[in-house]
Amino acid sequence: MPDVLKAPLVVEFPFTRSLGPVQSAFLTGLRERVVLGVRTRDGRTLVPPVEYDPVTAEEIRDLVHVGATGTVTTWAWNHEPRRGQPLDTPFAWVLVRLDGADTALLHALDAPGPDAVRTGMRVRVRWAEERTGAITDIACFEPYDGDDSEVTFHAGEFADPVHGIVAQARLDYTYSPGRAQTAYINALAERRAVGERCPSCRKVYVPPRGACPTCGVATSEQVEVGPAGTVTTFCIVNIKAKNLDIEVPYVYAHIALDGADLALHGRIGGIPYDQVRMGLRVEPVWTEGGRYPDHYRPTGEPDADYETYKELL
C-alpha cells in the first residue's frame, strides 16, 4: 500500500458570544479589578457567578463583591504549560475559593515549584496589566500571607459594561484522507480519474471513499473513469467567495464522468455561463503544474441523451 497523503489542517474560529446580565457584571468587574459573585436564595455565594441557581434553577441576580484573596481547595502541578494556558512557565492549576465565596474558581497559580503549593494555602489575584473584560483579566493567582478580605454587596453597575466576549479557538490537525481518497488524489495529479467498484452492486463510485453507501461494504477494485463526462445538473454562482479568484457569475455543476455511477462536482469554464445545460459533454482542464482539474470545459461533442444520465441526477 502506498503511503497515504497527509496535510496540516488548522481549524480556527473566533466565537463571538453575548453575555447575560450576571456574566456581564462579572467580566466587567474583572476589568475594573473587582470580583463579583452571585448570591442564591439560600445564602450561598457562587464565584464565578451564574444566572441560574445550579440547585433550584431559579434566576439569580444579587451580586456580591468578594475578595481578590482566597484559599486553594485543590491543585495540580503543570510542569509543561501548553499553548494558550495562562502562564508559559511551570505553574499550578488551582481551584480557589475566594474570601466570601462558597464555590471555587479555576485558574493558574504562579509558584516556584510543587513544594510551594498545598491545599489550604492563601493566594491572591494578580491582575493582568491590560484588561478587557475576560477571565484572562486575572493573569493568575500568587501566594499571599495576609488576612481575609471584606465582602460587601455590589450593584454590579459599571460605566461602559462589556456585553460580549470573543472566544478564540484554534485546533491543529494532521489530516489524512485515508487509502481510497489518497489513490484518487494521486491519480488526479497524473491527470487520471479513478473510482472504486462495489463488489456487490457493481456501481463505480468517484471520488471513492472506500465504502459502498448502498451495500455498506468495502470497495477496493480501482476503475479508471472519464476523462470526459456529462453535466447532469448545475447552478449559477453569483456571489464571489472570499479568497477565490473566480469572476462571477460562473457555473458549478454535477458531472457524471464516463464509466462512473455517481456524479462529482466541478466548475464549468470555456463557455458563457448562460449556455451551460444538462447533457453538456465536458472534459477536465488542468492548469500548469496543477494536482487536480481547475475546471471542466465543453468537448464539442453533441449533448448526451437524457436517458443516458437520468439515473445519475
Next chain:
Amino acid sequence: MTSEASPGRREIAVVAFAQSDTLRSTAELSEVEMLMPVLHDVLAQTGLKTADIGFTCSGSCDYLAGRAFSFTLALDGVGAWPPISESHVETDGAWALYEAWTKLLSGDADTALVYSYGKSSPGSLRDVLTRQLDPYYVAPLWPDSVALAALQAQALIDAGDTDERELAAIGARSRTTDNPRAQLKGPVPQGDYLVRPLRRGDCPPIGDGAAAVILAAGERARELCERPAWIRGIDHRIEAHSLGVRDLTDSPSARLAAERAGAFERPVDTAELHAPFTSQEVVLRKALGLGDSTRINPSGGALAANPMMAAGLARIGEAAVRIHRGESDRALAHATSGPCLQQNLVAVLEGDPR
C-alpha cells in the same frame, strides 16, 4: 427510567458486540474504513443484514475529526441508501445506545444497530477536549483534560480517599487483561508526572477505534442470541458545568443514575466502568458502592484502551459479552463524558437464570 417492571414494557437485550483494535494511529484508514469491519462483525454474529435493522444510531464527535458533520461520511458503512431510520448523538455511543433503547421500548423497531467511533490521532486530544468546557470562564484558560483530572486526583488524595501507590495499582491491574483489542496490555512503566499528581500510567492511552452493538426486543433477542444480555435499566445524569461548584471526590450523578437503573437492588458480579483516569475509578467505586466481590473492568477498561466516543459503548458491550458467555449473571456498565466525570450513564444487564 427505573427497573421496576412496568406493565407491557418490552424486554430489550444486547445480542451482539464488536470492536476494533484500538491503535495510536490509523492514518491509512478513513473513519468509515475503520468502522466497516466492526459493523460487518457485529452483523455477522446475528446473521442480520443492514436492511434488516429497524433503527440505526451512532455516536461520534466533529472536534476529533476537525470537520463539520463528519458522521455523515461514516453512514456509507451502514448502507444508508435506500434511506434508513437513523439518528446520531454528538458524544459517546453509550448515549446512542440509550436513544436506541428508547426507540425499541416505544415499539417503533425490534432491532437496533448502535455504533460509535473516534480517531484521536489527527489532532492533539488534550487541546481538542478543552473545547467542551464553559466558553466564558474556563475554555479561554485552555485547561487540558489531564490537568482537570489531576485536580480531581489531588482532591481525592487530600481527602484521604487514595494515594499515588493505590492509583498506580489501579493502572497496573487494568492493563493486566487478556483483551485482544486493548491498546496497552501487560505492565507499562508508571512514568513521570504528566500533571502532578497524575503520572503517565494514571492516564489513558490515546487511540483510534470503533465499537458496535446490536439490540433486540423480546423474542427477537432470543432468536438472535443464545443468552441475551437483558437491559434491566439505563439512566444518565449530569452535574453542574462549573468544577468549583462540585465535590470532585464524589459522583452523585453516577450514584443517582445507578439507583434509577436499578443497580442497587441486588449486587452485581461484574462492573465495566468508564474511568479514563485511575483516580476516577476511586470516585466511581465509592459512588456506586462497589466492593471486592465485584470484578472491575476485566476488559482493562479505558486505561487499557480509550477510543474517544467508543469507550463508553464498549463498556456496555464488554459487560454484555460476559453475560453471553456465561461469565456474568448481573453486570453494571458505566459510561462518562465531560471533565471529571461530569456526565454519567449506568446500565444494568442480566442474563436469564441458569
